[in-house]
Amino acid sequence: MNLFKPDKAVEEKEIFETLLESENVTIERILSPPDTVTEVSQQHHDEWVCVLQGSAKLEMSDREITLYRGDSVLIPANTAHRVLTTSHQPHCIWLAVHIL
Template sequence: MQVGNLLTGLPAAKRAEAFTELLARPGVRAERIVSHGQSTPEDAPMVQDSDEWVLLLQGAAGLRIEDSDEVALHPGDALWIARGQRHWVTWTAKDRPSVWLAVHFE
């Protein structure tokens, strides 16, 4: 048995977010995302071909989904982003890494 810890061995992620695939099976993919001060440009929203459930494990962040107000996320907060929905990470903590668990459903 091998035990892993998603909060150890974090990449610096100061220039760009760091994505690490954790699991890939037919119909589902899980990844760890490490952010450190990044945000999504207003004119370049993220739009995905799959549904996504995201959980903030560490740090803090703001997220906005089209036609909704920005929400502040803290450790333990999770939300659903439907495929095709435009969304923006409006801010992430600059003083410490923000660590996300993202699960994509094909």
């Protein structure tokens, strides 16, 4: 597996790929097409996300956070959050770790 391949979304929706799943942790690779906007989400577990390629803007607890390649953020359990936008070139690739 290569975390950077494919490096472009071919559809207009995000692609979620589970890389590892265990009792307490799930690791996903997420490939976002340009200008991705998501609905507000609130999960019952912590989620750590890192931008591997491109950039993204998140709204989390009524504040905006811009993430560039290599940036990461912890989204605590029960925190309302959503993606406001993602980059065009290169497309945004995320690594997400869900901690149950």
